[in-house]
Amino acid sequence: MNLRGAGVSPGIGLGAAYVLTGAVPEPAVGSTYEGPPEPERERAVAALRQVAGELEARGNRAGGEAKEILKAQALIAEDPGLVVGVKALIDERIAAPRAVYQAFAKYRDMLASAGGYLGERVADLDDIRDRVIARLTGHPLPAPPPDRGTGEPYVLIAIDLAPADTALLSKDVVAAFVTEGGGPTSHTAILSRAMGVPAVVACPGATEIPPGTRVLVDGNTGEVRLEPTEFDVARHVSANDARRQRMTTGGPGRTRDGYLVQLLANIGGPDDLDGALAAGAEGVGLYRTEFLFLGRPDAPSVAEQEQVYRAALAAFPGGRVVVRTLDAGADKPLAFLPPAAPEPNPALGERGLRLFEKYPKVMDAQLEALSVAAAVDRAGAVRAGTAAAELQVMAPMVATAQEAKWFADACHARGLPQAGVMIEIPAAVLRAESLVTVVDFVSIGTNDLAQYAFAADRQSGALGSLQDPWQPALLDLVAMTATAAADNGKPCGVCGESAADPAMACVFVGLGVTTLSMGAAALPAVRTGLGAHTLDQCQLAAQAARGASTAAHARAAARSHLPGLVPLGV
Template structure:
């Protein structure tokens, strides 16, 4: 799965964790209190080192590493380690058992939580290495040329201080589009491929070429192939730079291009990339990894930052999408057999009205107008949310279409709200019963699946009949070919990562609305994602000219 676009090539560096498992049944000599103090000191030291690395790295890496540092001193894990030592287990083994059990629980949860399992395993290994006097495996210092970093998975501490001068690309066997590797690679602007089986079997030091768009990883490619790929990437970048201005088709049909933004630090990149506004302002960054909810003042500052970055453009704020794969430490977490189908998004928002009231009031105080709710399944839920927003003076109210029931009954939902925005990632997850964070079922997450396009079309048709906007803010909008198809299906705005805006703008501008509609019809007429993509591209000749 390609998760960060571009071509990267260089010698492989295969990162293997070599901290051995402490022997089962290992005990200690001396007093239990001394052994517990030794374990606690190691946990504290590792947490401090992670936080220090975060401070040194800055940016998104700082937030990721600070969150990982909090895991190292998690009260529940500390209690478990101390309890095991009280039973006679040596500190290294106690840390191993406590953290491994927690890591396995996260891995089994899938999604965002599953992709945090590597972070927990990394903490465990660092603490064990410290307790046993071993050295953690490191990365090359001052390499002669940028290398391709290959690993089973990567934890934040592995990559926080890397730069594009050091690493040409990332390849991991595990992970998904929201894994740490994917997040960091996109932040650094480095190509990355995840969920690549057998990657750690690549011999160290051999030449590797990585295509972060297609997901191709080539071992020992011919020099001519590398030259062709790099040349194509360079030419493509130059060609895309010539396309500027608002998003529109060749015959002038407007398709505003907006940015998906995860926190205020990403706003500058969105502005620099020519975004016409924000189609998805995720607010979870304010609430995750903290024991108290954010204050009203903190929320207002964050929302105003987005509004001030686009004074003339639309800024759509998604209310808190907590629960399931994004647990909130300051709220009780229910024990659910299948969290992805449980109490998340609007369902959790409604259960804790004080959190909802604080956020909606802060949005109103910041001057926001466009607000949408995640995980809405019925018209009744849409009407309830719209009422809560309008009671607080929020005038442009929308809902996310992420559940098949919402797409199938989009007309009823649109009777209650002012706009809808399709989240293709979750809509695919629920339509195909395929965890969006699980590499083994990533083919079912392909946004070219005709059944998914049918659900998008159903929603867009309902919006057109209601005379109301229908946007797409999932990763599907970042594919230039699929962006043309979405426009042909009747989607009115497209929102994506800032790095994708230039290619999508150029792809749309190279085709008329009629060509986009023909591509959409051709894609929906096929039975597989691969055929849908191929048939759509046959109707979009400008993509080849642009090398897209």
């Protein structure tokens, strides 16, 4: 028997199915408590704080992408507005567990209706809520089995997986992940790639697999095979080995005929730099800076920020380091700023550059720290007789040329010569010709661009087909941006996770993209895929993909022009 979903982390996993079932029950409607309200309020607040502390501790132990994700979740658990809401409900004689449930429901409904950037947080919000309720009621939480250090790694299967449960697992314990929900940019996908564990998401029927069933998971093709024969296993392993053997782990990114395409790494914090270097990254294409700002009562100082940025520059002498300025707001509020006014759709509200326009001092401090870091790096390079890193700074959530110019002018005034913007809003694509004339480079965030263009929450497994980066309409948006950039002599990169697919990387190059950035683990496969094809082949593949009517047809059409890739089938 076979199931099929979306392969989001490459490799082959084989093991007994462990199906994560059960849930923390909803507290009864109308449940009340006895005695004065103060002890009940204190009990609820203590549970919220304990869950927040546990999430942050797990993130610190896990490091990397997991640290950023769990730190953001811890911040949600201690959100002042949420705490006030819980207390108010308790004052109405509602018992603490039910008060927590109802307070979270308000936020949950808001996020679910928002979709897109915020909608992907609904599953995380449910997990935080359930953890708090479990502490208040003593109900056990569904969780992966403890690691006893013995036996074959298991295949973990669930409707969706909470980052708090998966962050501390490893491929020595888990052979693969399979979920019914999620998408290519879900937290399951992000963490599985960071861990090097094969994963398949958006796989209908996965939780119906009987526990203990021997399962083969192919994270390359999305196939989930039940009770595979030894011949099945050998075929999949052989195909996966062929992919790995063809990977090139070093050297510059280039096509077979020598067309250079810089291959860069997406970085979530300092802990990711070593992995990027080991994978042969030529620099950093997306340095997320949120970890410096979230979950703290005061803004980070210029000196603290400068030290972090300088470390990234020092890691890539002569290379490119693209730093994205703070992308906060929405579901990532900053404790040191006044609480945001309620918004009917926060996903489309004050976040990213829009937050900077409201609080320019935060941006001024970040740009000052980046400017100092670049100056120190240049001085050090001169003393050492080496090349300094090229620092580029870009802003998220930019919709208009006016916004882009405002940011670029602020960067240039700080002595930062390379100022760019993220292209993740369709309006920015439609007016790309005027936008690229006021900045020094652009970088396309395909994940957000897809969910805004298709009105499709990227966390929703039911809408996974619309989040498929092979959608011809999304390729059209990439082509429009790359063409506008090229016509004006400006670089155009892609920093969405779609660049981690070697076939898609070739198509992006064929569309005119000049740099590609991705999770470090994907760099060898992409370098190998590019090196197996000429620029003409990449352009033909891009043209064929754009001419297709569906994502599946686009992928097949592109691959027909890319014979150097290992076939998808086994």
